[in-house]
Amino acid sequence: MADTITVTGVVGTVPQLGDAAGTPVCNFRLASSLRRYDKQSGKWTEYGTNWYSVGAYRYLGKNVAASVNKGDRVVVTGRVRLREWSNQTASGMTVDIDATSVGHDLTWGTTTYRKHNQAEADHADADQAEDAREDGDGFLPDASETPDVPGAPLVETAPGASAESWSTVPPGHGREEAA
Structure with missing residues (x-):
């Protein structure tokens, strides 16, 4: 069973639409910072930034590439995976999110929604249903x-x-x- 996460933050890199074994994928980095207002000093204090690598596949990836820009505030929901890495000079851990949903965070602004035609939507729904069956964790709530x-x-x-x-x-x- 995959862990699911929802993160709000700022798109930190230009979303790049690419191809992964014949499947469209859009990748970007997401920065999520915790800030609190300190009444004594009268200033906002930052408590660090978490960085996530986000991948959005198929129609979601195409829609993200067409809709989201560097600097946009977004909400991302998806399956989370921790991945260790190392090279000759450093090592660390990356938090990857395989996005199942991406949208603008309307707390910070407005956006305009444009729906695809029905044939595209039906195809996207079939792809998502197939992915859920492959993962073994997809269901429709009653x-x-x-x-x-x-x-x-x-x-x-x-x-x-x-x-x-x-x-x-x-x-x-x-x-x-x-x-």
Whole structure:
């Protein structure tokens, strides 16, 4: 079973779209820093930066290469792997993330979403399903595993419940939740 991680940070290198044995892959480095505001000094204090090597494959990789730039603040979710390395002058450990999802961090700005045509989306879904089967850890949650929180996907949670009885929009932002 693979470990999953979600990291927010700044894209530290220009995302590079390449090819890995016939599969498109986009690679970039992600910097995640911890900063805290010190009330006594009135300044922000940095507590170090963690660096991650991110790889996004297939359509995700193509979309990342077309959408993400160096300096963008992003959220990355994926499978994490620690890899030791050494050369003649140094050695260390790299944290690799095999991305399953990448998006702009909307805490810091806005973005515009553009959906692919249905044929591309169906092909991407089939690729992701095949990857999950190969990894042995892919599954689709049933309704009992979906939390009842605003913003959760529309899911039938009980026999006879309809999608209209649940809202994916927080109260006061358009469609109101059913009582």
